[in-house]
Amino acid sequence: MTTSLKENKSGSKRLKSSLKTRLLILSMFIMLIGLSIQCASIQQPTGGPKDSIPPKILLESPTNFSKNFTAKKIVITFDEYIKLANQQKEFSITPDMGSNPEFKVKKKNLEITLPDSLEKNTTYSIYFGKGLVDYNAGNALVNYAYVFATGDKIDSLSISGNVKSAITKEVQKDVKVLLIPISQDSIFGKKKANIFTTTDTAGNYKLNNLREGTYRIYALQEKNNDRIYNGADEEIGFLKDSIVLERDLNNINLEIFKGTPKKFRTQEKKFEKNGSILLIFNRRVDKPKLNILNDEVNNKDKIVRFSNTSDSATLFIPNLKIDSLKLVLTENERPLDTILIRKGNVKIEQAIEPIFTPNNGRVDRITHLQVSAFTPIKNIDKTKLKFKEDSLIRTNYQLAVDTANTNIYHIRYNWRKDKKYQIEFTEGAITGYFGEQNKEKKLDLTYDDSENYGDLTFDFTDLDSNTTYLVELINEKKDKVYRVDKINMNNPAVVYKQYPGGKYSIRVIRDDNDNGLWDTGDVEKKTFPEPVIYLNKVFTIRANWEQKDSFSLSGLKKRIIEAIPK
Incomplete structure (x- = not known):
């Protein structure tokens, strides 16, 4: 009995030992398989210098700049795996092929299958921009172009220049520059311009591989990418004269602007929470008036404010217990638009906020x-x-309404250093025309003893006779106008007396129609916007300083974009 138990224990130990050995061998086998798979996998290298080299072209078939081109497919071979990036934006083909070619990447090859709609005796250029990149790092082969001709000649002329804004003079990127043969000026039609390029970040453009001929050139900041001018919502620039292309042309510079819509439209109409009614128009209205047709009482007591550019209006009425208003907008005493506006569910709180x-x-x-x-x-x-x-409490302060704007009041006092001031507008201190009142408002003030004010005087020379100029004091960003002054040959100076310290720019507009505003152009009538220049530096007004400068306005004597440079 004892011997039998010992033998059973010994056999059990041998069995356990054998199982452990087998499990160990199996585990090692699985690890070896895992290592083999890991070694066989393609891994992104770690460490070392970052790959910054774009793919290189090893072979082009047919060769670039081929003549008498008849191939149906182009194959471009690179030294590494590639992919296409942002193809819709980066790729362009000029002239248009009618139908789009098909682009396919196969490992290190780019295959381009061409449509059957190629014209005879035509030079085609396929521009890739930054759309060809290596597979791993995304390094772009920049500005590569594949060019071929279906005839026996490669067209080689070019046009280059720059595109700016007509009002800000800032360079414009991503603007389409369109070149259209004079025989088929299609900028206003349904047919796309098929010779085009896009400006770079510096506003520069270049049209290559052009044939001799007579063309019109346009710059178009478009919204729907159809290479057709769709009206005043799109900015456009042009040359007044056509281009006779017989040699390379440089410095064909264009300035883009938004025109005036042909059809008037009230773009927005709504009741605001403060009880006012806002109207926004799609263009400036000349000598506007606004009347209410269906409410005599509100029409009699209404207050209308048009913006400085007369392209919007704010209407205030005494009785807001209404469902809707019917308005008529007139221009130069003639009806322009009838506007129906409904109050809807707007919760109105008539209060004055100072x-x-x-x-x-x-x-x-x-x-x-x-x-x-x-x-x-x-x-x-x-x-x-x-x-x-x-x-x-002090009562010896002055409260007076502004002589030019009755909606502004001035509080004047002999403010003193190291004193703290507080003005409390108790409820009802301010009353509106229709009974609105303010809620209680407290304002804490201190005296600014820096006296940060200075004087700045500009004398302008080379003004044309019988011409008015608008001198605008603006901020550095050119998006805020602080003051506008009119000058002419008999009154050529502008004085900023005791003006707040800071940095300012000066913009001068040649006001050809003397309406006190900058007027835009019309591409269909071939008229340009009123000329604009900026003085060539930023001016700093310093405390207790008097500065005087003189500037020539000879640059506004003629429009610099009407003629082709010789």
């Missing part, structure tokens, strides 16, 4: 404090203002 200038809580003895509001102000009741210097 606006303070300056809005940084620091006042000075030159501009003092201005109080205005979006809503028309009828009156500010001084008895409902609490003016404190430190903690003491």
